[in-house]
Structures are given as structure tokens and as C-alpha cells.
Amino acid sequence: MKRLRAAPSDRGCLVGICFFILGLGTLLPWNFFMTASLYFQRRLSANASNVTDGGHGDDDGGGSGYSKYFNSCMTLLSQLPLLLFTLLNSILYQRISEAVRIAGSLIFILLLFVFTAALVKVEMDTERFFSVTMATIWFINSFGAVLQGSLFGLVGMLPQKYSAVFMSGQGLAGTFAAVAMLLATASDAHPESAALGYFITPCVGTLATLACYLLLPRLEFARHYFGQGAKYEPGATDELLAVPQRARVCQAESLTADGGKLNGRANGSAPVKDGDGAEGSEARRERSREAFLALGQVDKKQAKASIFEVFKKIWVMAFCVTFVFTVTLSVFPTVTVDVRTTALPGKWDDYFIIVCCFLTFNINDWLGRTVTTLIRWPRKESPLFPLLVVSRVVFIPLLMLCNVQPRVFLPVYFASDAVFAVIVALFSISSGYFVCLSMSYAPQLVEAKDAETAGSLMTFFLALGLSIGAALSFLLRRLV
Numbered sequence: 001m002k003r004l005r006a007a008p009s010d011r012g013c014l015v016g017i018c019f020f021i022l023g024l025g026t027l028l029p030w031n032f033f034m035t036a037s038l039y040f041q042r043r044l045s046a047n048a049s050n051v052t053d054g055g056h057g058d059d060d061g062g063g064s065g066y067s068k069y070f071n072s073c074m075t076l077l078s079q080l081p082l083l084l085f086t087l088l089n090s091i092l093y094q095r096i097s098e099a100v101r102i103a104g105s106l107i108f109i110l111l112l113f114v115f116t117a118a119l120v121k122v123e124m125d126t127e128r129f130f131s132v133t134m135a136t137i138w139f140i141n142s143f144g145a146v147l148q149g150s151l152f153g154l155v156g157m158l159p160q161k162y163s164a165v166f167m168s169g170q171g172l173a174g175t176f177a178a179v180a181m182l183l184a185t186a187s188d189a190h191p192e193s194a195a196l197g198y199f200i201t202p203c204v205g206t207l208a209t210l211a212c213y214l215l216l217p218r219l220e221f222a223r224h225y226f227g228q229g230a231k232y233e234p235g236a237t238d239e240l241l242a243v244p245q246r247a248r249v250c251q252a253e254s255l256t257a258d259g260g261k262l263n264g265r266a267n268g269s270a271p272v273k274d275g276d277g278a279e280g281s282e283a284r285r286e287r288s289r290e291a292f293l294a295l296g297q298v299d300k301k302q303a304k305a306s307i308f309e310v311f312k313k314i315w316v317m318a319f320c321v322t323f324v325f326t327v328t329l330s331v332f333p334t335v336t337v338d339v340r341t342t343a344l345p346g347k348w349d350d351y352f353i354i355v356c357c358f359l360t361f362n363i364n365d366w367l368g369r370t371v372t373t374l375i376r377w378p379r380k381e382s383p384l385f386p387l388l389v390v391s392r393v394v395f396i397p398l399l400m401l402c403n404v405q406p407r408v409f410l411p412v413y414f415a416s417d418a419v420f421a422v423i424v425a426l427f428s429i430s431s432g433y434f435v436c437l438s439m440s441y442a443p444q445l446v447e448a449k450d451a452e453t454a455g456s457l458m459t460f461f462l463a464l465g466l467s468i469g470a471a472l473s474f475l476l477r478r479l480v
Contacts, residue, residue, distance in 0.1 A: 010221040016165050018212040018219075019155055023169025024176065025209030026148040029109055029140045030078055031177035032202045035358050037074065037337050038181075039195050040133060041067045044126055066130045071334040072474045077134050078141045079329065079470040083463040085145035098150060105147040106210040110203060112140045117199035120192060145463070152459060157225050164373070167439075171369045171432065174362030176205070182354050305446070310453045314442040317380070320389045321438040321458060322465035327392050328431045329469025331399045332361060334477050336424065340405045342415045356421040361428040368432025372440065380441040389434050395427045400480050407480045435462075 010016060044067040089101070116136055124132070155166045180201045184194040216222040311318065341352040378384040401413040402420045414420060439462070443454045 007224050008220045010219075015158070015216070015219055015221050016162060018216055018222075019158075019162050019166045020169040021209055021212045022151055022155075023166040024173050025106070025169075025206060025212075026144065026151060027170045027173035028177065028202045028205050028209075029113070029144045031174045031362075032113075032180070032199070033074060033078070033137055033140070034333055035174075035177040035181045035354070036195070036198060037071055037333060038353060039191075039198070040070055040074075042191075044070055044130060066126055069474075070130070071337055072470075072477055073134060074137055075329060075334055075470040075473050076467075077138045079463070079466040081138055081142040082145045083460075083467040085142045086149050086460060086463045089146050089149040098154065101146050101150040102154070102213055103210065105143040105150070106206055106213065108143045109140055109147070110206040110210070112136055112143075113199060113203045113206060117196055117203065120196045120199065149459065152455070154226075158222075159225075167369065167436070168366075171362075171366035175359065175366060177202075178354060178358040178362050182351070182359065185350050185354060304453065305450050307453060307457065310446055310450050311457060313445045314454050314457065316386055317438045317442040317445065318458060318461040320386055321435060321442075322461045322468070323389050324392065324431055324434045324438065325462060325465030326469040326472065327396060328427075329466050330472040330476055331396055332427070333357065334473035335399055335404055335480065336361075336402075338404045338406075338477075338480075339399075339402050339420055341417050342403055343417055352417065356417060357424060360421050360424045364425045364428040365432035368429040368434075369436040371429075371433055372436040376437060376440075380437075380444060385437070389438075392427075392430055392434070395423065395430075396476065398423050399427065400476065404480045410480050 116133075119129075119132070151166070155163050180198055184198040187194055187197075189197070217226070336357045337353055339353070339357065341349060341356075343352075378388065398414070400410055402423065403412050403415045414423065439458055442458045446454045
């Protein structure tokens with residue numbers, strides 16, 4: 001019988017590159033729709049109907065109302081399916097194959113992006129365009145939730161560093177979308193053509209993501225960890241099962257030999273000498289019986305804890321990740337996207353939100369996630385950690401007091417473009433930093449056998465925070 005061979009190397013870091021692109025692809029849908037909010041607002045506005053329909057749109061003034069609440073509706077209809085389908089995926093993942101969940105989701109996301117790109121050229125009244133766009137956002141984020149949950153499970157089979165690579169790809173998805181919008185705006189093309197090119201970009205990105213997933217089974221390193229490349233000769237399976245069993249029996253025998261509760265002395269029986277005769281055989285049988293009794297106790301200790309038991313250990317981290325995203329989504333992008341520049345009128349008007357809001361946020365969010373590989377403060381046991389997370393609530397009034405227009409109730413205290421950009425930078429870097437710390441600390445608070453359960457719970461609370469923040473965004477925008 002041959003023993004299992006050692007793990008092969010990741011040649012050319014191809015598996016790492018694939019998972020970086022897969023991470024990028026999971027958040028492309030949300031980020032491209034969010035960054036394109038200016039396009040949607042322009043098209044929904046009655047005053048700008050000539051951008052897409054040559055001046056023959058509806059002029060009933062209803063477009064301004066749809067435009068006003070577009071960002072709040074988009075945020076809510078993006079995060080509710082994320083919460084719902086993340087939960088469904090965790091329940092049904094054993095009944096639906098991985099290939100169907102991942103490849104199927106990518107194909108549907110691709111088709112929905114193609115539909116959105118084609119919609120740029122279609123004349124449509126404001127109400128119908130709003131309804132179709134909201135439906136598209138709902139479905140595209142539903143498939144995105146299944147994709148993200150499935151890929152988190154897949155990357156969990158690999159060494160830990162690949163999870164970091166996957167999350168790094170997710171962190172750059174927003175920057176990728178912001179740069180694409182910046183290039184589309186900077187081009188001299190007609191706004192309609194620029195929007196078409198912008199929505200074609202994620203189609204290419206989704207195709208690349210699908211290609212990377214289909215490439216993984218062909219890579220020896222991935223096959224080794226996914227269990228597709230292990231080939232055993234007859235009897236190898238028995239040896240594979242015997243190795244952990246022998247190890248556990250040895251562990252059990254050590255309990256009986258080294259003063260465990262089941263050894264002869266603890267039971268009150270006299271120690272029996274091993275020999276070649278009947279007495280020796282009887283001693284071996286007795287020791288084996290005691291070993292398997294101890295083995296049963298070891299097995300009980302190895303059983304996974306219940307979800308409630310795991311939650312009791314990680315509830316602080318679950319609260320932290322929920323609170324971080326609640327604060328972040330309550331004002332970004334619903335409030336921040338309506339901030340107006342106070343600089344002299346000119347070309348800067350077209351770039352202000354793209355640069356100072358979306359690009360600044362996404363670059364610093366990625367930076368905050370990356371910093372955690374070098375600095376991890378406060379420690380997971382420190383009561384200062386949740387206090388710092390809660391302190392991020394100060395960013396909500398700070399951003400609401402920027403030059404958000406139109407506004408009814410609150411005054412403008414921070415009119416400067418530079419001050420707004422600094423607030424967004426601090427807001428986003430703290431968001432990325434505390435999210436990454438919370439997600440990495442949680443599995444460390446439980447035993448290794450319960451780390452997967454802890455990760456699943458944290459993913460649910462992450463989605464819960466996004467949904468609560470999206471719901472609060474309606475109220476906060478109206479309070480401005």
C-alpha cells in the first residue's frame with residue numbers, strides 16, 4: 001500500500017491568482033451598480049431625460065422623485081437578497097452541487113449584466129426603467145450571495161493564506177469599479193456610449209471569473225485539496241482510515257497506561273503483567289477494552305459544538321462586524337453620493353463624487369484590510385475593541401453635515417471638498433480594518449473543530465449588518 005503523497009506546489013501561483021480574481025468577481029455586481037448611481041440618477045431625472053432618449057422621456061416630474069430615492073432603494077434591494085440567500089445557501093449547499101452554485105451563479109450574473117448594458121440603448125419611461133433596474137439589482141445580488149457563500153466554502157479547503165488572497169480580491173473590486181467609471185467619464189464619448197462601455201466591463205470581468213473557476217480542477221494543487229486528484233491503489237482507503245484510527249487508539253491507550261481514569265489502578269483492580277500465556281492474552285484484551293472505552297470519551301470530546309455554544313464564544317465579534325457594516329451602509333453611498341462640490345463650476349463636477357467618494361472609499365477600505373496583516377490592535381480579548389467599533393458612529397453625523405444636496409433639516413458645517421475626502425478616508429479605512437479584524441478574530445475564539453461554524457455565523461452577521469445599514473439609510477437621508 002502506498003501512502004498519500006505530499007501536497008504539490010502552487011506552480012506560478014496560479015491557484016492564488018485564480019482565487020484573487022474569484023474574490024474580485026464576487027463583489028463586482030454590487031460595486032458596479034453602486035458606482036454607476038450617477039448614471040441611473042441622470043437617467044431617472046426628468047431634467048436629464050435627453051441623455052438616453054433624445055429628449056422624448058416623460059416630463060411629468062416623477063423622475064426626480066425616483067432619482068431622489070434611487071440610492072436608498074438600490075442599497076436595500078442589494079443587501080436584503082444578500083442576507084436571505086446567504087442563509088439559504090448555508091442550508092441547501094449540501095443538496096445542490098458546488099459547480100451548479102458557482103458556475104450557475106456566474107452565468108446568470110453575466111446574463112444580467114448583458115441585459116443592463118443593452119438597456120442603455122432602450123428607450124423606456126422613468127417608472128418602468130426604475131422598476132426594471134430594481135428587479136435586476138435584486139436578482140444580480142441574489143446570485144452574488146450564493147456565489148460568495150459558495151466560494152468562501154471552497155477557499156476554506158485551502159491553506160489559510162488563500163483566504164487572505166480571496167478577501168484582498170474582494171477589497172479591490174470597488175476600486176476596479178471606480179476606476180472603470182472614472183475612465184468612462186473621462187472619455188470624450190457620448191454619455192450613452194460611455195455607460196454602455198462601463199457595463200460591458202463587468203461582463204468581461206465575470207467571464208474571466210468563470211474561466212478561473214473552470215481552470216481550478218485542471219491545477220494539481222487545487223485538485224489535491226479539493227479531493228479530485230487523490231488516486232489510491234487498492235487498500236489505500238483502508239490505510240487512510242486506519243491511520244487516524246490508530247492514532248486515536250494510541251491516544252486512548254496512553255490514557256489507560258499513564259494514570260487515566262480507566263486504568264487498572266484507578267478502577268481498584270491490580271495491574272496485570274503482560275505475557276505470552278493466557279494471562280497475557282487476557283491482559284491485552286482488557287487493555288484493548290479499556291482503550292476503546294477511552295476512545296469513546298475522546299470521540300465525544302471531538303464532537304462539534306452547537307451553533308448556540310459557538311455563538312456564546314464569538315458574540316462580541318458578531319456584534320462588531322454587524323455594527324461596522326450597519327454604520328457604513330447607513331450613509332455610504334446613500335448620503336455620501338449626494339455631496340456636492342463647492343469648487344468653481346467646471347469639469348471637476350463630473351469627477352468629484354467618483355474621486356472623493358467612491359475611489360477614496362474603496363482604496364482606503366482595501367488599505368484598512370491590508371494593514372491587519374501587519375498590525376492587530378486591540379487584541380481580541382480587549383474590551384477596547386468593541387468600544388472603538390461603536391465609536392465609528394461619529395462618522396454618521398460628520399458625513400450628514402457635509403454639503404449633501406438637497407437638504408431640509410440640517411445645516412452644512414463641512415463644505416470643503418478636502419474635508420469631505422478626509423472624513424471619507426478615515427471612515428473607510430476604519431471600516432476595512434475593523435471588519436477584517438472581526439472576521440479573523442472570531443475563529444480564534446473557538447476550538448479548531450468549530451472554526452467552520454464560527455466562519456458561517458460571522459458571514460451571516462456580516463450580511464445582517466449590511467441589511468440593517470441599508471434600511472437605516474432611508475431614514476438618515478430624509479433627516480438631512
